Amino acid sequence: MNKGLHRYTLLVTGATFFLLIAGALVTSNDAGLATSDWPLSNGQVFPRMVGNLFWEHGHRMVATTVGILTIGLALYFYRSEPRVAVRRLGELSLIGVIAQGLLGGLTVKLNLPLAVSAAHATLAQLFFCTLVSLSVFTSQGWLEDRRALTEKGGPPLRYLSAAATVTIFLQLILGATLRHSAPWDQFLPKELVIAHIGGAITVLLVLGATVLLVIKRYAGESYLTRPAWLAVGLLLVQIGLGITAYLTRLKSPYDPQPLNPMIGITVAHVACGALVFATTIVLTLRIFRSVRVSEPAYELAAV
Amino acid sequence: MFSKNTASLLALTILIALIGLGSACGDKGTTNGPNTNTGGPSAKFSPKGNEGSIAGVVAFEGTAPAPKKVDTTADAACGSKNPNLETEDNMVKDGKLANAFVYIKEGTLADGTKITGLTFDTPSAPVNLDQNGCHYVPHVSGAMVNQKLNITNSDPTQHNIHFTPKNNDDWNQSQPNGAAPLTHEFKRAEVLVPVKCNQHPWMKAYVGVLKHPFFAVSKADGTYEIKGVPPGTYTLAAWHEGPGNGTEKTVQVTVAASAAAKGDFSFSAATAGNAPSLEMLPALEVPVVVAAPRH
Numbered sequence: 003m004n005k006g007l008h009r010y011t012l013l014v015t016g017a018t019f020f021l022l023i024a025g026a027l028v029t030s031n032d033a034g035l036a037t038s039d040w041p042l043s044n045g046q047v048f049p050r051m052v053g054n055l056f057w058e059h060g061h062r063m064v065a066t067t068v069g070i071l072t073i074g075l076a077l078y079f080y081r082s083e084p085r086v087a088v089r090r091l092g093e094l095s096l097i098g099v100i101a102q103g104l105l106g107g108l109t110v111k112l113n114l115p116l117a118v119s120a121a122h123a124t125l126a127q128l129f130f131c132t133l134v135s136l137s138v139f140t141s142q143g144w145l146e147d148r149r150a151l152t153e154k155g156g157p158p159l160r161y162l163s164a165a166a167t168v169t170i171f172l173q174l175i176l177g178a179t180l181r182h183s184a185p186w187d188q189f190l191p192k193e194l195v196i197a198h199i200g201g202a203i204t205v206l207l208v209l210g211a212t213v214l215l216v217i218k219r220y221a222g223e224s225y226l227t228r229p230a231w232l233a234v235g236l237l238l239v240q241i242g243l244g245i246t247a248y249l250t251r252l253k254s255p256y257d258p259q260p261l262n263p264m265i266g267i268t269v270a271h272v273a274c275g276a277l278v279f280a281t282t283i284v285l286t287l288r289i290f291r292s293v294r295v296s297e298p299a300y301e302l303a304a305v
Numbered sequence: 306m307f308s309k310n311t312a313s314l315l316a317l318t319i320l321i322a323l324i325g326l327g328s329a330c331g332d333k334g335t336t337n338g339p340n341t342n343t344g345g346p347s348a349k350f351s352p353k354g355n356e357g358s359i360a361g362v363v364a365f366e367g368t369a370p371a372p373k374k375v376d377t378t379a380d381a382a383c384g385s386k387n388p389n390l391e392t393e394d395n396m397v398k399d400g401k402l403a404n405a406f407v408y409i410k411e412g413t414l415a416d417g418t419k420i421t422g423l424t425f426d427t428p429s430a431p432v433n434l435d436q437n438g439c440h441y442v443p444h445v446s447g448a449m450v451n452q453k454l455n456i457t458n459s460d461p462t463q464h465n466i467h468f469t470p471k472n473n474d475d476w477n478q479s480q481p482n483g484a485a486p487l488t489h490e491f492k493r494a495e496v497l498v499p500v501k502c503n504q505h506p507w508m509k510a511y512v513g514v515l516k517h518p519f520f521a522v523s524k525a526d527g528t529y530e531i532k533g534v535p536p537g538t539y540t541l542a543a544w545h546e547g548p549g550n551g552t553e554k555t556v557q558v559t560v561a562a563s564a565a566a567k568g569d570f571s572f573s574a575a576t577a578g579n580a581p582s583l584e585m586l587p588a589l590e591v592p593v594v595v596a597a598p599r600h
Contacts (some may be wrong), residue, residue, distance in 0.1 A: 053504035255548040259507040
């Protein structure tokens with residue numbers, strides 16, 4: 003195991019999580035267009051960071067840092083990672099961060115069109131997902147020899163956990179679209195709110211089923227049960243945050259400006275959503291790593 | 306250093322994004338839609354000397370929501386210049402409402418011509434919009450299509466002026482303190498275009514954009530007057546801001562030759578910016594099963 007590579011990947015993953023929070027703060031403060039130019043702010047590299055320019059330019063500074071860290075990450079993987087697929091994923095992260103930076107520029111230059119802003123928020127989650135995966139692939143638990151577990155009948159856990167990951171990703175896209183569909187002083191579109199609630203129920207069912215099966219089938223395997231418990235715990239916190247965020251957001255159009263309770267709770271909701279996604283990715287990858295498909299499937303494959 | 310596929314993908318990503326950025330940075334002026342004030346078979350309006358006027362009062366029934374204090378701590382320059390900054394959405398004094406935008410929405414002149422079918426000269430004088438004390442002065446104003454807006458920054462801090470229209474192009478421009486005035490014009494009629502500053506999110510203003518000059522904004526005593534109105538029968542509208550798209554009310558007025566017509570309006574607390582209680586929040590239509598009472 004390359005400890006240095008794993009630690010550096012964790013560092014970039016942590017920095018990206020912080021970047022997600024910085025981006026969410028931009029949206030909740032309605033600061034995305036605090037300056038009309040990009041990549042400079044008001045024609046300066048270091049403008050006076052007062053008012054909402056603090057959030058927008060701060061986001062750009064954090065993003066620049068993550069961009070530089072990711073260049074280092076891609077180089078590190080290129081030089082040190084023997085597995086071709088993992089090395090490619092490391093290189094892919096560089097493409098992701100460049101695309102994300104340019105997409106951020108487009109959102110400013112096009113005055114935050116919903117599609118571009120939602121794509122920017124979605125790609126942020128995909129980039130984060132890539133880094134979480136790289137963190138898993140470089141971890142000791144992934145690389146060490148592991149006793150293979152077999153499916154004990156019932157719905158295949160591999161498919162179920164993959165479905166949970168996809169469902170959460172779709173829910174994140176819905177959430178990003180909802181957040182960017184109306185600024186703080188406008189009401190959120192009811193249809194999108196209902197769709198997001200529907201998405202939350204679906205995530206609860208699919209992820210809940212995955213976690214239940216993991217705990218039921220592999221109770222003694224902390225390699226699987228730890229991320230499972232964490233994912234479901236975070237999901238419950240996330241649902242609570244979602245309800246509170248909705249209530250504070252309903253009142254927001256009557257406020258004189260974006261107020262801290264609304265900002266804090268909506269940003270926490272975004273951050274917790276990313277953590278649910280990350281934990282589910284870890285769980286899914288670990289399931290794919292350690293759980294083998296059941297015997298009948300092998301027989302079918304042999305045929 | 307990267308594999309061929311990765312390098313190709315990287316190059317493609319950068320190329321697509323640069324093309325997108327390049328097109329985004331292009332001259333947006335050329336993307337504006339047709340000039341709705343010129344061209345076509347519309348007849349040009351020419352005063353006949355028998356124009357009248359419409360005047361009235363915009364009242365506010367009930368208790369208006371109190372102005373809310375704005376927290377300016379994010380930018381000390383705002384707090385020092387305007388320490389008592391408050392919201393301006395319900396400027397009510399003695400039951401009279403200021404900042405209502407009153408305009409002729411539609412109607413027919415005495416000779417049967419529809420007012421919406423006429424064209425009007427665009428005034429050469431610009432409409433001024435100043436950022437002063439971290440709020441807009443005036444809070445509500447009117448302009449004709451293609452009339453220049455002269456935007457100034459009188460504050461010791463930077464602003465960005467951001468028009469968020471529905472029928473016109475979105476426009477956002479930074480304006481640091483001491484910067485030269487900016488100008489902007491709207492290509493299409495729209496009542497009303499919201500204006501905001503993303504640096505100071507409490508800053509809001511509205512500009513009513515019309516093809517004709519028959520509009521006014523109610524003063525502090527609620528009065529307004531629209532002059533030079535040709536004789537005819539019109540739908541007169543008054544718009545008052547509020548959460549969502551604000552509230553509009555209409556009345557019918559008839560302007561006789563060289564006479565003054567009257568058009569009064571009344572808004573109330575029901576349409577003003579009171580935050581709803583939890584019970585009043587828009588309910589999601591979730592089916593509910595109610596158990597039958599036991600006897």
